Amino acid sequence: MHLEMKNIHKSFGAVRAVVDVSLTVGEAEIHGLLGENGAGKSTLMNVLGGVLRQDSGQILIDGEDHSHLTPIKSARLGIRFIHQELNLVNDLKVFENLFLKNEIVAGGVYLNKKEMIRQSREIFERLGLEIDPTAYVRDLDTSRKQLVEIARALLFDCKLIIMDEPTTALTNDEIENLFGIMRGLKKHGVSSIYISHKMPELFSVCDRYTVLRDGRFVASGEFADINEQQATEMLVGRSIVNDRIDKADCITDETVLEVDGLSCEGYFNDVSFSVRRGEVLAFTGLFGDGRGELAECLFGARQATGGEIRLHGETLDTRSILRVIKSGVSMVPRNRKERSILKDLSVKDNLSMAYFTSAHRGLMIRRGEEARRFEEKRRETNIRVGNPDDPITSLSGGNQQKVVFSRWFGLESEVFILDNPTQGIDVGAKFEIYQLINRIVETGKSVIMFSSEFPEIYKIADRCIVMYKGEINHVFDRDQLNEVDVMYYATGSNRKAG
């Protein structure tokens, strides 16, 4: 298939997700699409898959105008979309998933299971996989699920395959197999669009590239003409040096938290590090690096399968979250809506909750005390709220997050674990959160921050650990920090392909 997307524009309200982007993919070409999170890759691909309708711009497929795509039209044209998040039904068997909405039926109603199972076996053989088509999807691990997702796209005739980070959970052998298949399809004239953050993969399988940044087209060309360094620079742009926040140097030599060989099967392996009093230690990496699970293990929200955590030299008992809190560890979880906010409760109750569970004595709530505490914290963190008894959902995202931070203040916490603390809040509020983090370390506490946004790591981190596939890949000191190098290690470019 020869695809041409010309001058595509797409906005969501005031947010311009894609601005004047053009993309050309030739017949039998594997095309790498590069860009950071939020660069507009997914929006563009959703336009091609017919999920979203572009505001303006033209789509030409084999020279014909197909500017008004719908998911059905797109599928009929032979465009297959392998999504990053798994779209499988856990409660159905593998072959039932493969043929979902494309079931082979006899006599109009009767499902021809034998035939579907036979074809499933065939596709798995082609992929060099040993997956039982009659197994339940629920019983497969993440990498198998991803492979089933890929198999589903290959099962039917297709002319263009879109793969959105398909290899995050795959092993090297599985990735090699996948690449073999992509090259085989190429011989049959099938084109692919391959989205990935992993440079070695892109360079090993793709012919041409297109780079997007902030929703705009940056460059396009042959992979043969560039190296990984150049690709990373195009990806992050040149104007990436942001201002740092003024910060007193408050790091002491005293080690507060030590993590020794911590592992959590299937997520991360043998992670060791330590945090000093007054230090901001940042963790970063790409999707599937095990960062989020590491944060949860430190707080006792997930049980590690090996290793030890020591707080002031004493083993931290992570079997109960409450005990971890009482030992002096606080956590601002990622995904505020899902993990931090008690949506039916008032602003005040949301703020008081951790105090109630860990420090407050007695059964009764003393109204005066609660109000006084609230007012004190509100002023400290500058929460903009009309009435403390209003529901928490009436606040803006930034103010909600300040409430979540304030929960942990005044509880004599030594270590603050912040998992994506500025997710989904606006720039002004982000700045206030950074100042809060500074205030935390200035008062002699320590911060372990998990973030996928380099600019904020650059602003506030004293040290930055880059993770890759569940392992520590590199540690940067503050004065070595730059985005190009961080991306280099986050994508595993220092390791062998895949």
Add this chain to the structure above:
Amino acid sequence: MKNPLAGVDWKRELKNLFVNHNYIFSLILLLIVGRIASDQFITIASLSNLVKSSVFIGIIALGMTLVIISGNIDLSVGSILALSAALGVVAFNNSESVLQMLLVSSAIGAGLGLINGIFVGKARMASFIVTLATMTAYRSITVQLGQGGPLIAENEAYFASLRPIGYGKIFGIPYLVVIFLALTALMWFVMNKTKFGRYVYAVGSNEKAAKLTGIQVNGVKIAIFTIIGLLTGVAAFLYVTRFGSVDVATAGRMFELDVIAAVAIGGTMMSGGRGTIQGTFFGAVIIYSIDAILSAFQVPAFVNDLIKGLLILGAVLLQKVLDRTRDE
């Protein structure tokens, strides 16, 4: 002259009142309808009668409010009522002591609730299935205990010490009503003034977030099921003071439906996180106003439950609609 109320947005105030306390409007409406049906409907005596007939359902519904706010359900309350009432009668006949009977009924109720709570909290099973299973199990124990027939409180002793509680009045108000009101006040206090109350709302609102602030979610669930068991035990005691006997096969049967309906009509969200004790109090009274009005209109008893069912559907639908306007 400036009107001091000029700044008040009446439309908004009224809307808020209606959104948050719509059960009061429902009750007023029902009372008006009742007045049309019968001149005798709104007298102190008949109002107090309404409350009195809702006592057993109402006391259990106070506990059910906690259960539903926490995002759970308890279908076993009818069976718990029967079993703790039955064992209460046995204890009474042995000792002729009112206090001992009260203690036995309450302890049995709390114990049965605790069993539910352990399955839901510790074993993390769905409360619907757990209490569906214990509903039949508890009932079976009761029927075995009474050998199918009723358990009757010793006649003389009953008239001497129990009946005065079930039928007695103070200043014209039945003891049962006084006890119901007192328990309502107590549970209101628990839900509004204690940390435990906040935890119940937090667990029902967002269990994951509740856990991450250090709330021991499993313990809270166990406590909630124990509390509803205890309240059901108290209701069982009052049930015996009123009726003097327990029919092991039918006592409390289908109570869970009326109890859940009372909580729903009282404005508690079935999905958890939101609800009030005072709402449930009115919800319980409303259920019996419906019964009273239907009989005042001489509606055939067979149609009775149909109309009740429709009204419950209406109440929950109203909640949904109002919830949407709240989010606007």
